[in-house]
Structures are given as C-alpha cells and as structure tokens.
Amino acid sequence: MRFTSSAHKGLALVLCAVLAIEWSGAAVFADSTPEPCLLLKFSDPSIPADLARERLEPLPRLLLRDLSVQWVSPPSETQAEKGLKELFLEPDDAALERISGRLAEAIRRMDRMETAEAARLLSEAEGQARTFRFGDATRPYFAEIFLRRGLLLLWEGNRGGAEEMFARSRVLRPDFAPDAGLFSPTFRDAWARAGDRSPPEAEILIHSIPPGATVYLDGKTAGTTPGRFKVSARGPVRVRLAYAGYRDVEKTGQWLPGDSEAVEWVLTRDRMATLGEILAASPDGKGSGPLLSELASACGASRVALIVLEDKGNGPAVRLFAARTGDAAPAYLGRFDWPAGDEGTAEAARTAARMLRDAGWPATDESGPKARTPWYSKWWFWAIMSVAAVGAAAGLAGGGSGGGSGSSTGTIGVTF
Numbered sequence: 001m002r003f004t005s006s007a008h009k010g011l012a013l014v015l016c017a018v019l020a021i022e023w024s025g026a027a028v029f030a031d032s033t034p035e036p037c038l039l040l041k042f043s044d045p046s047i048p049a050d051l052a053r054e055r056l057e058p059l060p061r062l063l064l065r066d067l068s069v070q071w072v073s074p075p076s077e078t079q080a081e082k083g084l085k086e087l088f089l090e091p092d093d094a095a096l097e098r099i100s101g102r103l104a105e106a107i108r109r110m111d112r113m114e115t116a117e118a119a120r121l122l123s124e125a126e127g128q129a130r131t132f133r134f135g136d137a138t139r140p141y142f143a144e145i146f147l148r149r150g151l152l153l154l155w156e157g158n159r160g161g162a163e164e165m166f167a168r169s170r171v172l173r174p175d176f177a178p179d180a181g182l183f184s185p186t187f188r189d190a191w192a193r194a195g196d197r198s199p200p201e202a203e204i205l206i207h208s209i210p211p212g213a214t215v216y217l218d219g220k221t222a223g224t225t226p227g228r229f230k231v232s233a234r235g236p237v238r239v240r241l242a243y244a245g246y247r248d249v250e251k252t253g254q255w256l257p258g259d260s261e262a263v264e265w266v267l268t269r270d271r272m273a274t275l276g277e278i279l280a281a282s283p284d285g286k287g288s289g290p291l292l293s294e295l296a297s298a299c300g301a302s303r304v305a306l307i308v309l310e311d312k313g314n315g316p317a318v319r320l321f322a323a324r325t326g327d328a329a330p331a332y333l334g335r336f337d338w339p340a341g342d343e344g345t346a347e348a349a350r351t352a353a354r355m356l357r358d359a360g361w362p363a364t365d366e367s368g369p370k371a372r373t374p375w376y377s378k379w380w381f382w383a384i385m386s387v388a389a390v391g392a393a394a395g396l397a398g399g400g401s402g403g404g405s406g407s408s409t410g411t412i413g414v415t416f
Helices: 006-031 049-056 058-061 094-113 115-131 139-155 158-170 186-198 272-279 287-297 344-358 381-402
Strands: 035-042 069-070 203-207 214-218 220-226 227-231 239-242 249-253 260-266 303-313 316-324 331-337
Touching: 035 049, 035 058, 035 249, 035 272, 035 287, 049 303, 058 344, 094 115, 094 139, 115 139, 115 158, 139 158, 139 186, 203 239, 214 227, 220 227, 272 287, 287 303, 287 316, 287 344, 303 344, 316 344, 331 344
Parallel strands: 035 069, 035 303, 203 260
Antiparallel strands: 203 227, 214 220, 214 239, 239 249, 303 316, 316 331
16 A cells, blocks of 8 residues: 655645546536427428428438437327227136126026016117127127017017017028027018018218218228218227318227117317418417417427428428427527528538527537547646646655655655
8 A cells, every 4th residue: 555745635636636527528418318399391282292391301301410409209199099909808718608697597587478677678789799709709689688688578579679680690690590490480471572672781870060061981981971880890999080171080899780879079270270270370370389288288398399381482491490398389590591402401410400599499509429538638638737747746855855855746655
C-alpha cells in the first residue's frame, strides 16, 4: 500500500472528481428517452390517395433524423371485439350432457302431457345450446328442440306455427323420416307440409342512425341500412357497419334457420374525420385544440404535430401545426411548398423538422445518433493534464531544495 504527498493527493482527488462528474453526466444522458409524440397526417381530397400516401408515409421515419421523439400510434377508431373463438366456445362433454339432460326431461314431461313444463325445459335447453358455437356438436340438439316445440304447437292447434318449427328442424336434419309407429298421421302430414315450404333462413333487420351505412357480412358487402339481410346458419357471422365520417361498429353473432332479429346502431363520429373537417374549414386550425388534446391523451403523447398536404394550384404544399397536450389551440407554424424531384420528400421532412425544432421540439444531432467524442478531445482530459503538469512542476521544485537536511516534500513511499 502506498501513500503520496499532499500535492499528489490533490491530483488524485481532482481526477476522481472529474471522472465522477463525467460518469454521472453520461448516466443522465443514457437514461434519457425520446419524448412520446403523435404525428397526424392529412391530405386534401383533391390530391389522389396514392400520391398522398407516397408523399406522407415516409415522413415519420425521416423526421426522426432531426427530432428526438418517439412516435406513438393514434388511438384506434374501430370498436374492438373479441375473437370468434372467445365469443362462441365449442361445447365440451359436460355442456352437452347438461343440454341433453334438459331435453330428455322435456320429452318425459311431454309424454305425461305436462306441456307447460315441457315448453319451459325446451326453452332452457335451447338457451344453453345457443351460448356455444353452432356446429356438428349442437346441430342434433337444435333439430330435436325445434321438432318438439313444433309438436307442442300442433297439440295446441297452431298448425302454421308447428309447420314453421318443423321446417327449421328439417333444415338441420334433412335425412330424418318420421316412423309411422312412433308419430301420428297428423304429425306426419304437418311434417310433409313443412317440406313444401321454402327452406327457412336467418334474417336480421339492421337500422343505423344516421341511415345509409354500408353493411358487411363476414367482410362482404351486403347492402345499406335500413334493410333486411339473410345470414348463413353455418356458424358465427361478423356484421360490420361503415359510414364516412363515423366510427365503424361490429357485432358477431350466430343465427339459426328461421331466426329473426332487429338490430339498431347509433353511430359515433370518427374523431380523425372530425379533425380533418375542422382543418379543412379553418386554415389556422382554430377549434381543433380540445380534439387534439383528447387524441394525445388517449395514446399517451405529450406533443402533437399535424401535417396537412394540400394542392394550392401550382403544386402541393404543406401546412404545419404543433400543440402540447392541454393547449386551447394548436400553433400554426407555417406553410411551405413541397419540393420537386426525387429528394422532395427528404427535403420536406428537413423543413418540417426545422420548423418543429424552432417551436421547441427536442432535436438530435444533425448526424443522427450522437457519436462518442474521442477521449483525448474531452474537456476533463485536458483538465487532468493541466493539473498533472502543475503537480509535476511543484514536485521538481521541492526536490531541488531538499539538500542534505534529510527533509523532503517529494513522494514518500511506505510499503506494507
């Protein structure tokens, strides 16, 4: 172990202090993260969609060369829904046993002419079966339930209702032929008449406010609201409504042959479409502040930039706005022509980044990621060299004046 004189102790302390400052500063810069920001891009309807997409899509990536930000995704405007497998599960053995038990008890009650109790048990069995995915596992149960409900209607003297139920059962079990020894002539006659009817289909009556929304069934265009729509009875069906300026809505359901349901949706305005209308009507963006704050808060952004691509007659131009969360109105940063040529998009990004930096947005080095400065160019290296030079000079001066007195102001080495 070695001890040094006060001069060299001071040099060591200075070195430690300088390195501590350097390391702490490096840690601060290493821990800093880009600021979460939202970039919204709009284009004038007069600009072809393909051209607008070609110009605007690269901008978020190009802006990151000059801005120290992290782009966050805008909030989704489509109503989310669970997957089909989560909405309608396949029935397991225990579920099928419960349905079968209800159905068997209903048949026993019918044999004893306890029609009211039988009707209740059939309704319960149908309700349990409808909670599961319609398929081969549940099809025989529905066919038997509709047949038994038709029998109850026939006993009540409602031949039309009975034939309707029998028609629904025939669609689900087309190969069934009533045994003359088990079923009465009245039943067999009604069963035959049900076969002469048009095969029943599930039908949905869809209304929307406002009307005129496009209806999609499993992704295929089916018509507009209001209207009646036939749906497949082979499993879950996804129904989607779309209307310009409003949020899409979706509903997934399953309907059996002969089902009829009325569905009504009140559509909600799309926030992005509303913002586009405000920007089109107000060149300076007035009135859009509350909506921008709502969008920013929904995705966790602290700043919002709006880029509006428009056609001013002699070529495309850009209007640029910026806002912080909570601002009453966005700041209009200016307008510039979209540069021509292959580098036009890159030049437009540089211009927009410069305008945003001037408005207080965080900037990066012009070269992109910050390069590490060589150690010999650091300020602390030259500070150490200066202190070392002073210490060396003091040591030499002290060593020359020691003479033979035995005293020393130089280094004292003590080894243990």
